Amino acid sequence: MAFFGELKRLNPAQRSTFAACFLGWTLDAFDFFLLTVCLKAIAADFHVGIPVIAEAIFWTLVMRPLGALIFGVLAERYGRRPTLIINILCFSLFELASAFAPTLRSFLICRALFGVAMGGEWGVGAALALESLPASGRGFFSGILQEGYVVGNLLAGALYWLLFPHLHGTGMLAGWRVMFMIGALPSLLAFYMQFKVKESPVWVEAEQRRKAEGAGKPRIDFKHFVTYLPTFLFLVLLMTCFNSFSHGTQDLYPTLLEKNHGLTPSTVGLLIVISNLGALTGGILCGALSEKFGRKRMIIIAALMAIPMIPLWAWSHTVPMLALGGFLMQFAVQGAFGIIPAHINELSPGPVRAVFPGFAYQLGNLCSSRNGVFQAALAQRYWGGVLTTVMSWTVVVGAIAIAIVTGLGREARGENWSQMEATKVAHEESLS
Numbered sequence: 001m002a003f004f005g006e007l008k009r010l011n012p013a014q015r016s017t018f019a020a021c022f023l024g025w026t027l028d029a030f031d032f033f034l035l036t037v038c039l040k041a042i043a044a045d046f047h048v049g050i051p052v053i054a055e056a057i058f059w060t061l062v063m064r065p066l067g068a069l070i071f072g073v074l075a076e077r078y079g080r081r082p083t084l085i086i087n088i089l090c091f092s093l094f095e096l097a098s099a100f101a102p103t104l105r106s107f108l109i110c111r112a113l114f115g116v117a118m119g120g121e122w123g124v125g126a127a128l129a130l131e132s133l134p135a136s137g138r139g140f141f142s143g144i145l146q147e148g149y150v151v152g153n154l155l156a157g158a159l160y161w162l163l164f165p166h167l168h169g170t171g172m173l174a175g176w177r178v179m180f181m182i183g184a185l186p187s188l189l190a191f192y193m194q195f196k197v198k199e200s201p202v203w204v205e206a207e208q209r210r211k212a213e214g215a216g217k218p219r220i221d222f223k224h225f226v227t228y229l230p231t232f233l234f235l236v237l238l239m240t241c242f243n244s245f246s247h248g249t250q251d252l253y254p255t256l257l258e259k260n261h262g263l264t265p266s267t268v269g270l271l272i273v274i275s276n277l278g279a280l281t282g283g284i285l286c287g288a289l290s291e292k293f294g295r296k297r298m299i300i301i302a303a304l305m306a307i308p309m310i311p312l313w314a315w316s317h318t319v320p321m322l323a324l325g326g327f328l329m330q331f332a333v334q335g336a337f338g339i340i341p342a343h344i345n346e347l348s349p350g351p352v353r354a355v356f357p358g359f360a361y362q363l364g365n366l367c368s369s370r371n372g373v374f375q376a377a378l379a380q381r382y383w384g385g386v387l388t389t390v391m392s393w394t395v396v397v398g399a400i401a402i403a404i405v406t407g408l409g410r411e412a413r414g415e416n417w418s419q420m421e422a423t424k425v426a427h428e429e430s431l432s
Contacts, residue, residue: 014132016196018141020189021129022148024088027186028121029152031095031114032060034183037160037254037272038176045174046104050255050385051376057251059112061243061369064119068362071120072355079207080128080200080354085190087124091117092187099180100172119365123358126341131202131353139295139413142342143287147280150334153250154276160254161269202350228349232360235344238405239364242337244371245303245398248391249313249333251372256314256387257322267319271326278327283338295343295411302335303402306395313395314388329395336402346412 007015035042035056043053067087075083094114101107126145133141159179167175253275257268282302290298309332312325340361348356375394379387 009134009137013198017132017198018129018145020193020197021084021125022145023189023192024084024121024125024186025145025148026152026155027088027189028091028118029149030155031091031152031180031183031186032118033153033156033250034095034159034176034179035060035111036251037156037269038164038179039252039255040258041164041174041176042107045176046107048104050259051373051380052104054252054372054376056108056111057247057372058369059108060115060118061247061365063112063115064365065359065362067116067119067121068123068358069355070116072123072352072358075124075127075354076352079203080124080131081193081197083354084121084124084128085193087117087120088190088193089187091121092184093117095180095186096184099177099184119362120358122361124354126345126357127354128197128200130341130345131200132198137291138342138346139291139339140284140288142340142345143284143290143338146287146338146341147283147334149337150276150279150283150330154273154280157254157269157272157276159269161266161273164269165264165266202353228356231347232356234405234409235347235357235360236363236367238344238402238409239340239361240367241364241398241401241405242340243361243365244368244394245306245402246333246337247368247371248375248394248398249306249329252375252387252391253326255376256391260386260388261322263319271319271323274323275326275330279330279334282331282333282335286335287338287342290339290342290413295339295346295413296406296409299336299339299343299406300403302332302339303399303406305335306332306399310392310395314392332399342413343411347410 010018039050039053042056043050046053071083071087074086091114094110094117098107098110098114101110129145130138130142159182164175164179167178254268254272257263257271258265263271286298286302306329309325309329312321313329314325316322316325344357344360345353348360371394375387375390379385379390383389
């Protein structure tokens with residue numbers, strides 16, 4: 001009921017904007033997680049081991065900061081909406097190119113380019129969505145928005161569960177390639193955005209003010225990164241912890257279930273779906289609770305909840321117990337992560353909101369980008385390729401790190417961005 005109550009508060013334009021941003025992040029994540037569920041099949045097709053194909057995850061993650069910077073600058077200069085449309089078309093194109101990559105090298109190049117496009121979506125989409133919504137419900141909608149990533153994972157798992165076992169083609173029609181071809185369909189969202197989505201009112205207000213003053217298009221003034229350097233470095237550290245925590249429990253989990261527990265692709269897909277239902281529930285619930293109890297407190301509680309879930313999640317011997325463990329683990333992981341869009345956007349300076357939080361987010365991805373490769377290599381060296389011990393310790397270290405770093409920071413829950421931006425601009429003009 002609370003969900004529908006919050007939605008009723010939005011006008012039709014706000015609903016369309018939020019829906020488009022949510023779907024953009026969902027479909028972006030869907031394309032990314034098609035790689036993780038198909039890891040074993042791709043490795044077999046290219047006749048290499050899992051650690052070699054895990055490099056594709058690394059290249060996707062390592063290129064995301066570049067995309068955050070490029071698309072963030074475009075969004076500040078030309079608007080959030082047109083930039084997001086271009087971004088969606090780009091990641092759909094590179095997903096399709098990945099499906100037709102003839103060699104391992106060309107596949108890795110396609111995944112790197114996909115990473116550039118994927119890196120731009122979160123920052124631009126989050127800025128457009130959260131700038132278009134009322135501040136009082138920002139935590140609630142933050143939880144839903146971030147769980148677009150979870151829904152993308154859920155869709156990838158569902159497709160792997162329902163379709164992949166029935167794909168028996170070879171060569172350019174190999175099962176994983178067909179999955180990637182389907183992953184190119186998000187480009188259709190761009191047409192919806194062209195007609196249904198309006199520009200961020202915060203950006204429009206700033207653009208009108210610039211025109212009234214006879215100023216040209218905005219240029220990114222990187223003095224904001226110098227002025228707010230401690231905040232920026234803090235956000236990078238925080239997002240390094242979060243991305244290590246999230247990717248450390250997700251990217252190789254299908255491989256753990258299939259290779260270490262001996263489960264079929266159909267069963268693995270089903271367990272991924274159940275895990276992501278837990279993530280979806282946790283993200284929305286904790287995001288909403290952060291409006292009442294605070295961003296920091298809910299992040300810490302949710303993150304630490306993941307530790308007692310480890311035995312069920314990684315060490316169970318039956319499918320029902322693994323399903324319960326997966327649900328509860330991702331409830332905790334994404335419960336903490338669901339608060340992040342609101343939290344780090346509220347901590348970011350208004351004049352560079354499309355660049356600052358997204359760039360920090362993706363630099364955190366860069367710092368944790370070899371997490372999957374490291375996990376796979378460590379498991380291969382010390383545990384004969386069994387991932388359970390490595391991934392269990394990933395949860396412990398990640399949860400404690402998030403709790404400590406979050407506790408050291410501040411929060412700016414419910415700030416009025418439109419008024420704040422006007423104040424900041426006036427202040428900066430008085431100093432210049």
